[in-house]
Structures are given as structure tokens and as C-alpha cells.
Amino acid sequence: MTIAPPDARAADDAALDDHRRDYESLAERLDRRGLRADDVVDAVRRFEVAVPSWALGTGGTRFGRFPGPGEPRTLDEKLEDAAVVHRLTGATPRVSLHLPWDDPRDPDALKAHAAQLGLGFDAVNSNTFQDQQGQRLSYKLGSFSHPDAAVRRQAVDHNLHVVEVGRALGAEAITIWLADGSNYPGQMSLRRSFDRVLDCLREVYAALPAGWRLFTEHKPYEPAFYATVVQDWGSSLLLAQSLGDRAQCLVDLGHHLPNTNIEMVVARLLGAGKLGGFHFNDSKYGDDDLTAGSIKPYALFLVFHELVLAERDRLPSFRPAYMIDQSHNLKDPVEDLLQTVDQLQLACAKAWLVDHDALAAHQESGDVLMAERTLKDAFETDARPLVAEARRRAGAALDPVRAFRTSGYRATKSAERVGGIVEARGL
Ligand SMILES: [Mn+2]
Numbered sequence: 001m002t003i004a005p006p007d008a009r010a011a012d013d014a015a016l017d018d019h020r021r022d023y024e025s026l027a028e029r030l031d032r033r034g035l036r037a038d039d040v041v042d043a044v045r046r047f048e049v050a051v052p053s054w055a056l057g058t059g060g061t062r063f064g065r066f067p068g069p070g071e072p073r074t075l076d077e078k079l080e081d082a083a084v085v086h087r088l089t090g091a092t093p094r095v096s097l098h099l100p101w102d103d104p105r106d107p108d109a110l111k112a113h114a115a116q117l118g119l120g121f122d123a124v125n126s127n128t129f130q131d132q133q134g135q136r137l138s139y140k141l142g143s144f145s146h147p148d149a150a151v152r153r154q155a156v157d158h159n160l161h162v163v164e165v166g167r168a169l170g171a172e173a174i175t176i177w178l179a180d181g182s183n184y185p186g187q188m189s190l191r192r193s194f195d196r197v198l199d200c201l202r203e204v205y206a207a208l209p210a211g212w213r214l215f216t217e218h219k220p221y222e223p224a225f226y227a228t229v230v231q232d233w234g235s236s237l238l239l240a241q242s243l244g245d246r247a248q249c250l251v252d253l254g255h256h257l258p259n260t261n262i263e264m265v266v267a268r269l270l271g272a273g274k275l276g277g278f279h280f281n282d283s284k285y286g287d288d289d290l291t292a293g294s295i296k297p298y299a300l301f302l303v304f305h306e307l308v309l310a311e312r313d314r315l316p317s318f319r320p321a322y323m324i325d326q327s328h329n330l331k332d333p334v335e336d337l338l339q340t341v342d343q344l345q346l347a348c349a350k351a352w353l354v355d356h357d358a359l360a361a362h363q364e365s366g367d368v369l370m371a372e373r374t375l376k377d378a379f380e381t382d383a384r385p386l387v388a389e390a391r392r393r394a395g396a397a398l399d400p401v402r403a404f405r406t407s408g409y410r411a412t413k414s415a416e417r418v419g420g421i422v423e424a425r426g427l
Helices: 012-033 037-046 075-090 107-116 149-169 191-207 233-242 261-270 298-310 333-352 354-365 368-379 384-393 402-405 410-416
Strands: 094-096 174-178 214-217 245-252 274-278 321-322
Touching: 012 384, 012 402, 037 274, 037 333, 075 333, 075 402, 094 149, 094 321, 107 149, 107 191, 149 174, 174 191, 174 274, 191 214, 191 233, 191 261, 191 384, 214 274, 233 245, 233 261, 261 274, 261 298, 261 368, 261 384, 298 368, 298 410, 321 333, 333 368, 333 384, 333 402, 402 410
Parallel strands: 174 214, 214 245, 245 274, 274 321
Antiparallel strands: none
């Protein structure tokens, strides 16, 4: 038995009057600053982000995993939960699949089920960072960079399969993150390993269906602690530039060393026409996969500021694929996703509140303090009524977490989803 997803508006009725007053009061304040609240609401409504199939169940660390009741056991059940996230936020119309974790047995049937739920599919993700049951050759010492051509062949074939599945589902991009690297000096040839990765990528790139893009995703360390083959945005850019126009770089916010200026990485990739997409999350130390905006909300805002500038400047290659890549270890996965989308919408709204003309003038005149204050004026504005209004106009919830809790969806699913094996993977 399935129940309809929670009604986005039922929980909002009591809060609607307060929301209207908050929105009108903010709109009036923004008007005094020469900004139209409706424009920002429209910009928030344009923002869409894909939900990853692996984030709908509790993730975990290598120390343990603590799942809750009512988590999805199958890919179809994951889609049901993803549809709830979309219904309550109005911003997640697509799911990003990870293969082989969520390899559909029947892609056509899955696509039809997704369409019934109002969902489509975003970039598909391949996995050559672990061995699967029954796999002929091991990725212990690498996949695309492996010295043995037979291992590289197997890894390329897997990626070609992922593209095929993605094509059947209506996806239009593949994201390739490689764990390839070494733990010890001398373990691998630093130059040859990179060349082999490029050769393998060329083969996948050549097989891309029309209209598809290939995203290379870098990461500085883990699981390889001494040297990772695609370790930074420079390596990722080299690969994308070598491959061609349809190859771009994907920035995962957690895939940077502490204190890296990620918004500058974003600006560089935008300038080169190579920013393909994002994996949103947040981190304190490394690839922590925490809720976006939970640790460094100002950095998230500054990233969105660069994205808004790119949209305003109409950069020709700017067609970013936004995805969430988080591991929900402690919070209810659906609630965590709702909170994440809210945080992304909030950062988006605040970035649209920047007075760009004033900022440009302060930069030109060298007024450091006023330039910084222009950004802070936007960041410190309480933009919550704007994102609530954007969701209301989309038929979604003023407060998605409140709507989810009021709906009793999780309790209903806990009674329904009994038996079977819940498999979720932290990334
Ligand atoms: Mn990622």
C-alpha cells in the first residue's frame, strides 16, 4: 500500500497570515534598497537541484550505521521519498542515480514510475571505487589508472553501461569520480597514472549520446592518502579541456582541503567555461558530507554569488547541474534533504539580494569596506520569507520540515516498509 505524499499546504494554513505579514514587511524593506522581492522569488523558483538516490537512506561511516524505521528498501521506494522532497520544496524534480548501488533492472519501468511521481533523472554516477560481488578484476590498486589494461577495460565498460542506463532514463550527463591514487610514494607513476585516466575518459567521452555532458569530479585525498590522480580542480580542468566541449568539471563542496577558497575555484572554472555542476554539502574537516550551510553558510553564499554573477553575465557555457551529495548519518534522510534544499534556496535568494551595481562601483573605486559591506548587507538579510514565498507559489510548503512532520509520512512508511533489506551507502 502506498499513501499520497504529504499535502504541502495543509500544515501551512495556520502559518499563512504570519508569513504574508513577514513577506510584505521584507518586500517593503527591499523596495527601499531598490530591490524587488518578486524578482528574488522568481530566481529562487528557477533554482533546481537533484536528489541523489543514495541519500534517501541513512548513510554511515566506516565505524557504524544507525538506520531509522521506515527507510526505503527498494529503488521504487527511494523515488517515493524523493517525490516527497520535491512536493514539499518544489525544487527537486530530478533524481541522480548511483550505479551499481541503484542499477535499475528495468530502466523503462523505473522511468515510467518516476514520471508518475513527477520526477525525472539527472546525471548518473559510476562507481569503480569498490569491488562488486562477482566482479572479475579488482579495483584495489585503481580503475582508470590501473597498470593492467584489463582492469581499465572493465572500468570503462562499467562507465559505458552507466551511460546506457542513463540514456534509457532520460539523463543527460555522467559524473565520474575516481578513487584512484596511492598511499605510498613509489606505489604508482604519478604521470602515467594521469595519462591512463585521460585515455579511459576519452573512450567514455567518445560514447556520449548526443546532448550529453561528462563531468570530472576531483577530490584531494581519501581513500588515497599520499597521491590522488584527480586531486584538484587543476587536474580536473586539464582532463575536461583535453576531452572537449562536452566535458566539464564538477565541484563537490566537501572535496577541498580546509581553508580552500572554493568560490575562487568556482570563478576560475566559470571563466574557463568549464563549470559543469555541483555536489552540495558542507564540511568542517574534509569530505564530511554534512548538511549544506550547516558549518559555513557564508562560504555557501559566496559560492552562490559567483553563480548569480555568471547567470547575470550570461556566460555562454553556464548550464550548471546542481546535485546534493550528502551522507545523512544522524538526521532523518528526508528531513535532512528538506533542510538542505531550504539552505540552498536561502543562499540563492541572498545572492540575488546583492546590489551588483554598488559592488562593481566599490570595486572600481577601491572602497574595500563598502565592497565587503555590500555582500554582507545581502548575506545578513533574513531572506526566509522570500524562499517560503517561492515555495508557496510553487504549490510546495512554507516550511517543508514542519509539513513533513505534520504529515506523519515517516510513521506511515514505518508501518508499511516492514521486512526486506535496507541498503544505504554513505559516500
Ligand atoms: Mn561528490
